[in-house]
Amino acid sequence: MEVSTARRWLGDGLLAAALLVFTMVTTRYAAENQPGTMHLDAMSRVLIAVAAVALAVRRRWPVVTLAIVTAAVSGYLIGGYAYGGIMICLLLAVYTVTVALPLRPAAVAAGAALVAISVHAFVPPAGGPGIAGLIPAAAWVVVPFAVGVAVRLSREAAARARTDAARRIADDERLRVAQEVHDVVGHGLAAINMQAEIALHLLHRKPEQAEAALTAISRTSKQGLDELRATLTAVRGDAGRAPMPGLGELPALRDRLAHAGLPVSLTIEGEPDGPLPGAVDLAAYRIVQEALTNVLRHAGATSAEVAITYAPGALELEVTDRGLGGVPSGPGSGIAGMRERAAALGGELTAGPRPGGGFRVHAALPVARS
Template sequence: MFRRLTRTQLVVDLVAAGLFVLATVPFDLAIGRYTDHNALGTVLVSLVMGIALGLRRASPSLALTVAWSGAILQMALGRPPTTADVAIFGVLYTTAAYGGRRTFWAGLTSVGIGAAAITLYVFVPSVIAVGITASTITTALAVTIAAMFGLGLAWTTGALVRTGIRARENRRAQEVAQAETAAEAERTRIARDMHDVVAHSLAVVIAQADGARYAAAADPDAAPAALGTISTTARAALSDVRMLLMQLRHAQAEGPQPTLADLEQLYAQVRAAGVALAVDVDPAPRGEVPASVQLAVYRILQEALTNALRHGAGGVVGVTLAWHDDRVELSVVNDVGPAVAAEPDAPRGHGLIGMRERAQLVGGVLAAGPGDDGRFAVRATLPIGATGPTAGTASTGEIS
């Protein structure tokens, strides 16, 4: 029933109500001397209307009820309209501006009923005494129209204010929703980057650790080399993870992202893990490649090579890049391990999902799965200069 108001609003409303009573009581008492009405009735009506005015924002529905009580009291005492009745306009305004749905329509109903009540209260005594005349009907109609206009104007003004408040609230809610969507997209991007960094680095570390353990007996010098690769890979992963965590703490800090210049370091890490890697770039980029496409190419290659390292069966892993004027075509082909060969369509993780998302973000298409020759292939086509996703994706299998 009561709206939440600030302390300032409560003080303003109470002070306004008090000043209203103090101003209307002397004025109406002065009028009452000439109309022969008692002072107690004047004070009661002004006090009730002052209470309604003080409650108008805190509880529009209660204020409307109190205002109607004051009007009924005034008519019961036989008092003519006085300055205290001005409070009704403020109450009707707040019922439309701040009231609930029922209070809103109750205020509109009060406009019509109030105008009719004013007309009847003013003209019924004269009709009883004199009878119905053309002059009485004309005057009563004019009073009804004037009363409905005055009361309706107060209510309509409140309704317009209500519309403005709703528009501001909707705009604020839309801004909040857009901010939350942007934050969620940023968190998703960071989570995807975290997955790519950690999955690739751990795959290299595990491969080096296993290789060093098996080769330690036959080749003691293999262990230091493997440990050096593990150390380099782990340090690079730690640096990337720290950068991503910094972005989580400071949403405005974008941080550096991998580019095509970092591909050689990626290839070196994979080769250091014991993978025979054949890279073919034909044709090479002819101009500046958009940063979004560079990042997508790097992350797709990183994830595809990580899959080849974790799930491949050895042999040469082929990487091809073809930079055309309007697109880049890339592929990673490797022999599949026993688990993938036995169940090529079994879902195993989020790696391919991430690669497909990378391709979609720049408007590209990605397909992955075993080919006719039994080798697993990841192939993607990314437009150069696209502004958003314009193509679908196809994929078989889910290898993390």
């Protein structure tokens, strides 16, 4: 038996025992304050014991428990005994059924219990309360039923909220992984495509230069695979074995693009106050990488410039070229992905044509020091 199940059985057993003692003691005094009711006798004590002991299995068999408790309480009331702790047994049984069963079966069970205990209002000893006796009896069913419905709805709302939160987290994680893979694979394939076109163009006329382009393809594909492995390793939660790239990798990125036919000048202004937070370092690198990939794929530019500026509490990035300019077209998500990266860190990114021709991407990222 599992620990939680054992605790549940123990808890319900202790509740039943405590309620049995409480009812036996307090009902005697209740009878003294309710003139016209029967004094406790052997039959009343048996009915009280049956109703209380049945609660020991209320969560295991809620409907059976309610049926037993209802029968005992109905017999108790028909016998003309005083209202007392036995009614608490009915209250708990109705509540348990309401939270354990779907709403419609719970309502049917509670309604049947209400009808059963209402019989005493019409078949009492020595006359009886009649219709007036229905009100207090109904309250012991209606009130716990209403409370149980409220608790049930609250639990269902909480469960839906947890499910929605888990779904949002999963969606965000998928988007993050997709963005990482897009940046890594997109950059590598763009460089390889450019180098392959160069190799095809030079293959027959200048085979020695075509060989250099093919060598660059081999080197770029290996570097891209290594970075993709590092990204997937980090996604799996084992980032300690393969650190994610950062701005320190920009010289290597510049060299790869130079081999792909896009010279890139890199300027750095200022000094960081200390090591950049990992998220900022990665986002900055990915923004520069994606911006240069767009230049390589779309701009038709012969060169590009990257400027990194360290300021107190901020990091600024700028990537410019003198290519075709204009707004990039097609189904790509590069600029949107860069904006999302910047926004996720509380920064902002702008991208658009330059007045004198070409394209400019500028990002400002806050740097929060711990």
